[in-house]
Amino acid sequence: MFIRPCYRRKDGRRHSYWALVESYRSERGPRQRTVAYLGQLDEAGRLGVKRAAKGNKKPTEQQLQLWEGDSPAPEWVEVDTTAVRVENQLAFGGPWLALEMIRKLRLDDFLKRTIPKGKEDISWSLMAQVLVVCRLCNPSSELHIAEHYYRSTAMNELLGVPPEKVYDERLYRALDALLPHKEELEEHLKNRLGELFGLKYDLLLSDVTSTYFEGEAKGNPMAQRGYSRDKRSDCKQVCIGLVVSQCGMPLGYEVFEGNRTDVTTIEEIVETMERRYGKADRIWVGDRGMMSKKNIEFLKSGNRRYIIGASKASLKQFEQQLLADDWRRIREGLEVKLCQSPEGDEEVYILCRSSDRREKEEAMHRRFEQRIEKELQKIEASCKRRKWKKEVIDRRIGSVMAKNSRAAGLFEVEVQEAAGGRTTISWEKKDVWRDWAKLSEGCYLLRSNVKDWSPEELWKAYIQLTEAEAAFRIHKSDLGIRPIWHQREDRVLAHILVCFLAYVLWKTLHQMVQAAGLGDEPRRVLDELSKINMVDVVLPTRCGVEIRRRCITQPTDHQAILLQRMGLHLPRQQKD
Numbered sequence: 323m324f325i326r327p328c329y330r331r332k333d334g335r336r337h338s339y340w341a342l343v344e345s346y347r348s349e350r351g352p353r354q355r356t357v358a359y360l361g362q363l364d365e366a367g368r369l370g371v372k373r374a375a376k377g378n379k380k381p382t383e384q385q386l387q388l389w390e391g392d393s394p395a396p397e398w399v400e401v402d403t404t405a406v407r408v409e410n411q412l413a414f415g416g417p418w419l420a421l422e423m424i425r426k427l428r429l430d431d432f433l434k435r436t437i438p439k440g441k442e443d444i445s446w447s448l449m450a451q452v453l454v455v456c457r458l459c460n461p462s463s464e465l466h467i468a469e470h471y472y473r474s475t476a477m478n479e480l481l482g483v484p485p486e487k488v489y490d491e492r493l494y495r496a497l498d499a500l501l502p503h504k505e506e507l508e509e510h511l512k513n514r515l516g517e518l519f520g521l522k523y524d525l526l527l528s529d530v531t532s533t534y535f536e537g538e539a540k541g542n543p544m545a546q547r548g549y550s551r552d553k554r555s556d557c558k559q560v561c562i563g564l565v566v567s568q569c570g571m572p573l574g575y576e577v578f579e580g581n582r583t584d585v586t587t588i589e590e591i592v593e594t595m596e597r598r599y600g601k602a603d604r605i606w607v608g609d610r611g612m613m614s615k616k617n618i619e620f621l622k623s624g625n626r627r628y629i630i631g632a633s634k635a636s637l638k639q640f641e642q643q644l645l646a647d648d649w650r651r652i653r654e655g656l657e658v659k660l661c662q663s664p665e666g667d668e669e670v671y672i673l674c675r676s677s678d679r680r681e682k683e684e685a686m687h688r689r690f691e692q693r694i695e696k697e698l699q700k701i702e703a704s705c706k707r708r709k710w711k712k713e714v715i716d717r718r719i720g721s722v723m724a725k726n727s728r729a730a731g732l733f734e735v736e737v738q739e740a741a742g743g744r745t746t747i748s749w750e751k752k753d754v755w756r757d758w759a760k761l762s763e764g765c766y767l768l769r770s771n772v773k774d775w776s777p778e779e780l781w782k783a784y785i786q787l788t789e790a791e792a793a794f795r796i797h798k799s800d801l802g803i804r805p806i807w808h809q810r811e812d813r814v815l816a817h818i819l820v821c822f823l824a825y826v827l828w829k830t831l832h833q834m835v836q837a838a839g840l841g842d843e844p845r846r847v848l849d850e851l852s853k854i855n856m857v858d859v860v861l862p863t864r865c866g867v868e869i870r871r872r873c874i875t876q877p878t879d880h881q882a883i884l885l886q887r888m889g890l891h892l893p894r895q896q897k898d
Contacts (some may be wrong), residue, residue, distance in 0.1 A: 423830045501812060670773055694723070858870055
């Protein structure tokens, strides 16, 4: 067995590779055949064959050159193929891809330029990159990064940060170094993303979510109990207001106390964005939970344009329009119509009727109706078995209606105290409520002061709110923003900032995947390329010297197609 260089020309370039070759006898005499290709020839990969061939059995700390100068004559050494092995397998593809996107966004240069280096031998800008890369590839605590994940990756080779320099306290301090530059980061990313993808910010989507704490966070005034989107009312939380573009690219975010309601955040969010980026002619889009009369007056006062969801109760004002047949079908299962505002000509309303939504609401009403009726029957039976005070029965009925509020209006319940101290109940279903429910099922209402758009255009703009909702979903399911383990306010804010930066990388990958015609699933691409590893191939020679070659595993056909379509190229083989 021998190792020798081989060459070929492709795309006008001369490429060189290491090949593992064996000699064998054939009917035509001695022949050679290639057993395996070991990677590209470069300065880092030139091996100590010359020393091994001369019988030097002393192990070397570094790989030696295969030949010296420009001499074309190769030198050979026999390799014991029975003892060839692979060692030190490290995750390469995921961290490498994340760092490629960081460089694409020029985030590495920005961090290096912005964050003071300090007296540390490892710059805080590099440690900040470690935090963001790990948040994207393997969301976990700083302790887990330091003790487990970082050591299992090739980030040492990619960033030049040895594993022993990555420990939890240094990562915590990197959070502290990163946080003061939040606004500068948001502005840099907004400008760079605009350059890369031609993004426009004339239509902005705003939404609010919450994320909960593990622990009491007693020293954090922002950690409060409030309405939990995570169904964790038992935990303290903070609220996050996010602003994204029409395609879901994040523009910025704000963090609020956990007990803040959505409706109280809109002024602060809008004014913050305008302070940073000016009062451009943009349209704000928000759902009905974020809007109130006060907020609408605020938007109008600044001559701001908006498209917002209206409350379900507002539908009652448009009962006659719901009954009319002048609906406009804009897609399968969806109809809209434009209505004048009952409050004047400053606004328009858009009635929307969805067949999918109608089926869901019908099923929901039916389910809640059955639940209420079943519980009322139980209460009635209980009243026949024993004596109950009227106020006790009233509370039980109130509890049932609160738990099934979507159908509570259907029932008219009467509670009476009969002779002998017994309490009786009776109920009937109101046809008026049922008729209105049937008419309004699947319907919702939008309101806007954008009067030069068609109903279809207004609806399409509003429905883009799903992008903001998707952003929150990705933060929670793919980037591990919840639960929050940090207790200090500044560390919580820094944790959210790192998650935001990881989401920017996610959306950057999303744009690259879409541009390459690879669908709409950045997670699949990330998972597939994450299977590319870095390994040490150890080649024991007959003379006792081991040749160690650090290689990046050969991409599969599928991985190669992904890389080619996105215009990405794996780096040349890494140094030993």
